[in-house]
Amino acid sequence: MNEWTPVIAAFLCNWCSYAGADLAGTGRQQYPPYMRIIRVPCSGRVNPIFIIKALIDGADGVMVSGCHPGDCHYLAGNMYARRRFAVLKKLLSSAGIDPDRVHFTWVSASEGARFAEVARGVANAVKALGPNRIAGGDSQ
């Protein structure tokens, strides 16, 4: 049997974190291959329902990363996202979804090493929780 690896959906903003992930790649920084990166225009584009749906349809973890506050390409998209994510995280824990399955962070385009480090940290946190059985574990 191979070792179980989680599926992690990573929503990365096009202008900062996606470029940061790219830099991690070109800089040969190692980060887990089971990070499924989804490019979005802005962290403000991430509808909370994306995250809910990912978790319910069987993703073991979700990571959302955007530009640092103040650096948003669209001026304030990440500021709105910050409030939304704080509320979502609160609701997820009330709904029985372990807070360690969902992670929000800021990674700029120049922080390739930091992206790899955060990705490894998120992967370890999700791995420690085991497979996602939120919706009864019957959906894949």
Next chain:
Amino acid sequence: MSFESQEKSLRELCESLLRDGKVKSVAGFGPQSPDTGLSPPLIAKTAGNAKRLSWNSRCVPSIARYLIGRDGPAAIAAKPCDARAVASLVTERQLERKDVFIIGMECAGMTDGSGAPLRACAECGTRRAPVCDAEITGAPETARGTRDAAEDFSPERFRREMDKCILCFSCRQACYGCYCETCFMDRGVPSWQSARPDVGAKMTYHLGRAMHLAGRCVECGACENVCASGVDARYLIRAATVFVEEEYGFRAGMDAQTPSALLTFKSDDPETGFWKDGKHD
């Protein structure tokens, strides 16, 4: 009885508003149904019809949503929660403040069929509308309630509530804030809900709705009052409301100017639960 004196003043005011052409319609409550005792929503468009407006302890429904899309200025016989809902709809540009004449009815809380206060009303400490153009006072004295500070927001409780839900979407239909033309749960492409009403579909719906109502819920309790399965449909939304109050100091609908907490931001907002270099904040 003071309900009757309030009802008399309400009818007189609404008749004159309609007769003088100040408003084209009045949203309020009709005569109690002989079957359920509930006062259903009533839209009066003539002074004659305004005589049928009622005010009693069974004016339970949330009526603010009936003002959306109404032609011309309209008045509303508003419980405090209805007035908050109207103010909230104004900040969301669903209504123009000048087109709504809010008649703030002083409210002692509504009751269920047995005369016991409804849950949301028992929790509510607001007797008078925070935003109004005219006020009709004289409601009987009742004990002012507060929210249960030690409420159980545990996953076990969530699971129990979800087991009861049959996904009929009554709570959505009753809510003042659910005015989307197409709800995300009704959308086919992309489809957010799974084909069967399993735990996943219920979680998607209740989490999604709680996110949409976060910072917008006026705690009228319309969702839990209409639920046929006895689900505490406001449970997650209440968790969000408490969080938004504590974190951003915002209560929905307390005035008609301040946008909802999630429609605005501060540059130094707290990052509760965010990833901070290897550990959680």
